Amino acid sequence: MLKKSGRILFGLVLVAIFAGHAAAWYRLPLLSELEAILVDVRIRAVTPYVADDRIVIVDIDEKSLREKARGGEGHWPWPRDRLALLVTDLFHKYQVSLVAMDLLLSEKDESSGLQVLEGLAEKELKHIPEFSLALQPLRARLSYDQLFAQSLQTGTVILGFAFHNDEASTHTPLPRGIDPTTLGLPQMRAQSYPSFIAPLPEFQKQAAGLGHLNPLRDPDGVTRRVPMLVENQGRYYPSLSLAVIQAVMGIPQLGAVTSSYGNNQLRVEALTVGPVEIPVDAALNAWVPFQGAARSFKYVSAADILQGRTPKEVLQNRIVLVGTSATGLSDLVTTPLGVSFPGVEVHANLITGMLDGRIVLTPAYAQGAEMLCLLTLGLLMVFAGTWLRPFQALLLGLLALLGLIATNIALLQIKHMMLPLAAPAVCLMSVFVCQMVYGYFIESRGRRQISNLFSYYVPPELVQKMAENPGAFSMAPLQREMTVLFSDVRGFTSIAEKLSPHDLADLINAYLSAMSQVIREEHHGTLDKYIGDAIMAFWGAPVTDAAHAENAVLAALQMQQVAQRLREEFLTKGWPELRIGIGLNSGQMRVGDMGSNIRKAYTAMGDEVNLGARLEGLTKIYGVDILMGENTHNLLRAWVSREVDSVRVKGKNKPIAIYEPLCPVGVASDALDQELQQWHQALSAYRSQRWLLAQNLLESLLSAHPESALYALYQKRISQFLDYPPAPDWDGATNFELK
Numbered sequence: 001m002l003k004k005s006g007r008i009l010f011g012l013v014l015v016a017i018f019a020g021h022a023a024a025w026y027r028l029p030l031l032s033e034l035e036a037i038l039v040d041v042r043i044r045a046v047t048p049y050v051a052d053d054r055i056v057i058v059d060i061d062e063k064s065l066r067e068k069a070r071g072g073e074g075h076w077p078w079p080r081d082r083l084a085l086l087v088t089d090l091f092h093k094y095q096v097s098l099v100a101m102d103l104l105l106s107e108k109d110e111s112s113g114l115q116v117l118e119g120l121a122e123k124e125l126k127h128i129p130e131f132s133l134a135l136q137p138l139r140a141r142l143s144y145d146q147l148f149a150q151s152l153q154t155g156t157v158i159l160g161f162a163f164h165n166d167e168a169s170t171h172t173p174l175p176r177g178i179d180p181t182t183l184g185l186p187q188m189r190a191q192s193y194p195s196f197i198a199p200l201p202e203f204q205k206q207a208a209g210l211g212h213l214n215p216l217r218d219p220d221g222v223t224r225r226v227p228m229l230v231e232n233q234g235r236y237y238p239s240l241s242l243a244v245i246q247a248v249m250g251i252p253q254l255g256a257v258t259s260s261y262g263n264n265q266l267r268v269e270a271l272t273v274g275p276v277e278i279p280v281d282a283a284l285n286a287w288v289p290f291q292g293a294a295r296s297f298k299y300v301s302a303a304d305i306l307q308g309r310t311p312k313e314v315l316q317n318r319i320v321l322v323g324t325s326a327t328g329l330s331d332l333v334t335t336p337l338g339v340s341f342p343g344v345e346v347h348a349n350l351i352t353g354m355l356d357g358r359i360v361l362t363p364a365y366a367q368g369a370e371m372l373c374l375l376t377l378g379l380l381m382v383f384a385g386t387w388l389r390p391f392q393a394l395l396l397g398l399l400a401l402l403g404l405i406a407t408n409i410a411l412l413q414i415k416h417m418m419l420p421l422a423a424p425a426v427c428l429m430s431v432f433v434c435q436m437v438y439g440y441f442i443e444s445r446g447r448r449q450i451s452n453l454f455s456y457y458v459p460p461e462l463v464q465k466m467a468e469n470p471g472a473f474s475m476a477p478l479q480r481e482m483t484v485l486f487s488d489v490r491g492f493t494s495i496a497e498k499l500s501p502h503d504l505a506d507l508i509n510a511y512l513s514a515m516s517q518v519i520r521e522e523h524h525g526t527l528d529k530y531i532g533d534a535i536m537a538f539w540g541a542p543v544t545d546a547a548h549a550e551n552a553v554l555a556a557l558q559m560q561q562v563a564q565r566l567r568e569e570f571l572t573k574g575w576p577e578l579r580i581g582i583g584l585n586s587g588q589m590r591v592g593d594m595g596s597n598i599r600k601a602y603t604a605m606g607d608e609v610n611l612g613a614r615l616e617g618l619t620k621i622y623g624v625d626i627l628m629g630e631n632t633h634n635l636l637r638a639w640v641s642r643e644v645d646s647v648r649v650k651g652k653n654k655p656i657a658i659y660e661p662l663c664p665v666g667v668a669s670d671a672l673d674q675e676l677q678q679w680h681q682a683l684s685a686y687r688s689q690r691w692l693l694a695q696n697l698l699e700s701l702l703s704a705h706p707e708s709a710l711y712a713l714y715q716k717r718i719s720q721f722l723d724y725p726p727a728p729d730w731d732g733a734t735n736f737e738l739k
Contacts, residue, residue: 007438011382011431011456018378018427022371022420035422036220040053040336043224043318044423046413047337049292052352056315056342057299058090060324064303072303076329080109080164084151086306086322091155094305094315100158100244102213102331102344105199106172109144141581145200152206158243159203160213163193163230172198175210177235183256188268190284191216192231207249211240215333215346216285223333223341225285226350228271228278242271244319248355249274259364267364267470278354279416281360287360287418288346289353293337297348360418370420377404377428385435401425418525477592482540483552483632484589484609486616487515487559487582495576508533509574514562523555528603536613538604541591549586549635553661556582556626583616584610584661585629611649615658618647618736622660623709630657638665642676643683644710646733655733657710660710675701680715687732689725691718 021028066072073082074475083105090096141147152159159547161174174196180188191214202211212230215223238246238254246252255272271278280286291297304310304320323344331343353359363369377400384393404424411417489495489511496504499651514531519525519537524545528536537555539548559582567578587608593600608631615627622644633641640662646655682697695718701711 007386007435008382010438011378011385011435014431014434015375015378015382017428018374018423018430019371022367022374022423024367031422031426033220034426035420036218036222036224038421038425039224039418042409042412042418043290043336045409047290047292049296051296052291052348053298054319054355055348055351056096056300056318056320057342057348058086058302058305058320058322059299059344060302060322060326060329061299062326063301064324066303070306072592073306076326077109077111079111080105080148082306084144084148087148087151087157088154089308090315090320093308094310094312095317096155096315096320096343097317098156098158098208098244098247099320099322100160100211100240100347102160102240102347103164104160104196104197104213105148105203106161108200109148111144147203149200149202149206152203152208155207156247157206158209158211158240158247159199159207161196161198161210161241162213163196163232163237165193166195172201172204174198174232174237175204177232177237178229178254180236183254183268185256185258185266185268187234187598188229188231188236188284189282190229190231190236191227194232196232209238209243209252211238211243212238213343213347215343217333221334223288223335223346225281225287226346227284228280228286229284236655237352239347241347241354242273243474244347244351245273245276245278245354248319250275254368269364270361275356276354277357279359281362282364286350287362288335288349289356289358289360289416290335290337290349291352294341294345297345319351321351340382358416360412360416362418366419370423373404374424374427378431379423381428381431381435386448390436393432397428399699404428455519477590479588479590479593480541480544481548481587482538482589482591482604483548483584483586483635484536484538484604484612485552485556485582485584486613487535487556487580488616490579490581490620491576492533495578498576503573503575507570507578511566511578514566515559518558518562519555522558523551525551525555526602529601534616538591538609541604542602549584549632550637550639552584552586553626553628553632553636553639556584556628557661557663562626580625581616581619582626583614583619583628584611584626584627584632585612585615586631586635587611587629611656614736618658622713624660626661628659628661630659633657633661636661639663640665640668640672640676642679646687646731648733648735656732675704679711683686686714686718689721689730691722 017028018031020026020418021031052171060076064072066077068074077725087099087249090099157563180186192374193214196212198204199207199210212227214227214230216225216227218225226239226241228239228242231240242254246254251274256268257270257272257277258266260266262652266280268284270278271280271284278286298314300310300314305315315706323342325342332340333343333346334347335341350359380400381393381397384396388396404423408419408421411419425442464553495507499507511533512535518529520527521537524543525537525539526541528538532534537552539545539552545551563578563580570578585608587606589604589606589608591602591604593602594605595601608629611629615629619625624644627644628641633639641659642662644658644660646657648655662668678697678701682694682701685691685697695715697712698715698718702708705711
C-alpha cells in the first residue's frame with residue numbers, strides 16, 4: 001500500500017490542479033483555449049446547414065455600388081433619399097413584414113445641396129424673391145433625412161446603433177432603455193459601454209425600435225455569442241436581433257426567467273418575449289445558433305430592389321435585414337463556421353434561433369456540473385490506474401472519455417445545453433497518462449533487474465568499460481591513490497543577488513554543463529557531485545588511471561579556459577563576471593559505496609580529499625586560479641609549476657607545499673622561465689627572512705606584472721614582518737586552520 005500511496009497522491013494532486021481551474025480560482029490558459037476549440041467543434045457538429053427562407057438579406061454589395069450605367073446605384077455613401085426609396089419599395093412594392101438595418105445612420109445627409117441653396121437665399125440671393133419662391137417647393141424633395149424619416153412610417157423598421165469605449169462621436173441621445181426593476185431585478189450583470197453612436201433623433205422617433213449591433217468577441221477573436229442586453233448609465237438596451245423578435249411578436253415588454261443561488265442572489269437564466277424564451281449566460285449573452293456557413297440565407301442585391309429586378313415573391317412577407325458586403329463596407333467577423341462571416345448573418349442566425357427555440361443554454365449550474373464531472377472522472381482514473389491492470393485501466397479510460405463526449409454532444413443536440421468539456425476530458429486523460437508513466441518509471445523500475453549495478457553510481461561513459469570485465473570492480477569501499485578536484489564560483493552569492501531566478505538558473509546550468517563536459521568527456525574523470533555551484537570530481541576510480549594527477553591538472557586548466565569563454569559570453573548578456581577557483585590534491589583516499597541504509601553514493605573520502613577542498617578555498621587568498629597539493633606536484637612529469645607557499649595543516653607539524661600548475665615544459669616561454677626564476681629567488685629570500693632582497697625582487701616582479709595578486713600578497717606580508725618580525729622558530733610556512 002505504501003508503494004501505491006505515492007501514485008495515488010500524485011494523481012490527486014493532478015485532479016486538484018484541474019479542479020482549481022474549474023472552480024475559477026485561477027485559469028489555465030491552454031485549457032481555456034482548448035475549451036474554445038471544443039466549443040467550435042460542437043457548434044459545427046450540431047449545425048443543421050438548412051436555409052431559413054423566412055429571412056432575406058438585402059445586401060449593399062459590389063454590384064450595388066457600380067455606376068448607374070452598369071446597373072448599380074453609385075458609390076457609397078448613397079444619398080439618404082436612395083435609402084428612403086429602398087425602405088419604401090420593400091414595404092409597398094415587395095410587401096415585406098419587417099426591415100432591420102445593420103447600418104449606422106448617425107450623421108446628417110447634406111449631399112442634396114439644400115443647405116447651400118438656403119444659404120444663398122439668406123445671403124447672396126436674398127434680394128431675389130423669385131429664388132426663394134422657387135426654393136420653397138424644393139425643400140421637401142431635397143430634405144433627404146426627412147424623406148428617410150418619412151419612409152420609416154411605411155412599415156416596421158428596426159434601426160441599428162453601436163456601443164463603444166471611446167468618446168461618443170455624436171451627441172444624439174438614446175431612448176431611455178429598459179429599467180431592470182420592470183423585470184423584477186434591482187440590477188443585472190451585462191456587458192457595459194460608456195459611449196454609443198445612435199441614429200439621428202428624427203429617425204429614432206419614426207422607427208419601430210432600436211437594437212445594438214455589438215457582437216461579443218472572445219479572447220481568441222472569435223464571435224460565438226452576442227449580448228442580448230447591454231448596459232449604459234444604468235439602463236439596458238436590446239440587440240438588433242432581440243428588437244426584431246419584439247417587433248415580430250408585437251410585444252415590446254421583455255420578461256425574465258430567474259433562479260436563486262447562493263446568498264439569495266437572482267440570476268437571469270433567460271429573457272422572454274411572450275412565448276419566446278431566449279437562454280442567456282450570467283452576463284446576458286446568448287450563443288449564436290448558426291444555421292450554416294457564410295451566406296446560408298437568401299441574399300438580394302440592394303440595386304436589384306431599387307431597380308425592380310427582383311421578383312416580388314422572393315421578399316413578400318419576409319423579415320429583411322439590410323447589410324453591407326462591398327469592399328470597404330463589409331462587416332466581417334470570425335465565427336466557428338468561418339473567418340469571413342458577414343456580421344449581418346450573425347443577427348439573422350440569432351433571429352432564426354429565437355423563432356425556432358434553438359438558442360443554446362449554459363445553465364448557472366454548469367460550473368458545478370463541470371466540477372462534479374471532473375472530480376468523478378479524475379478520481380475514477382486515480383484509483384483505476386492504481387488498482388487495475390494497464391489494459392483494464394486503458395479500456396476504462398477510453399469508455400469514460402467516449403461517454404463524456406457523447407453525453408456532452410447529446411445534451412447540446414437534444415437539450416440545446418452547452419456544458420464545459422475541456423477540463424474534465426483533459427483531467428481524465430492527464431491522470432491516466434501520468435498514472436501509467438508513474439507506474440512504468442517509478443514502481444516498475446524497482447521490479448526490473450538492472451543489468452549493471454555501477455550505472456547508479458559512476459558516469460555512464462565508464463560503464464561500458466567496466467562491463468567488459470565486471471569481476472574486476474567492486475562497490476565495496478577500498479583505499480586507492482587518486483586525485484580529487486574541487487571547483488567553486490567566486491562570489492556566487494553576489495552573482496545570485498544580481499540576477500533574476502530565471503537568468504540565475506540559465507547561468508548555473510550553462511556553467512555546470514560546460515565544466516561537466518570537460519571533466520567527464522574530455523578527461524575521463526568521475527563526476528562525484530554538485531554542491532550548489534561547487535563541483536567535486538576525482539580520477540583513479542572506479543577505473544584505475546596511472547596518469548590521474550596529470551589528467552586532473554589538464555582538466556583544471558581547460559576548465560579555466562572554458563570559464564574565460566563563458567565569462568565573455570555572460571558579459572554580453574549583462575550578467576556578472578564569472579571567475580572560478582580550483583583545488584587539486586592527490587594521495588590515498590577511500591572510495592566506494594558509502595552512505596546510509598536509505599541512500600548511498602559512490603564517492604571518495606579522507607584527509608587528502610578534505611585538503612583538496614581547502615586548497616580551492618585558498619585560491620581566493622593567493623589570487624591564483626588553480627592550487628594543487630605537494631603530492632599532485634610530485635606525481636607530474638615535465639610540468640612547469642609555481643610554488644605558491646608552504647602551509648601547515650591543523651593538527652600536523654609538517655608543512656605542505658602548495659603549487660600553481662602552469663603548463664607542460666615544452667610550452668613554457670623564455671619570459672615565463674625568467675619570471676619563475678626571479679619568483680623562486682624572492683620566495684627563498686622571504687623564507688630566509690632576507691626581507692629587503694625579497695622586497696626588491698617582488699617590486700621588480702610587480703612592475704612587470706602589476707595585476708598579480710600573489711606578488712602583492714607577499715609584498716604586504718613583508719611589510720608586516722618588517723614592522724612585526726616573525727617568531728624565532730618561524731620556518732617560512734603559513735598557518736591556516738585547515739582540517
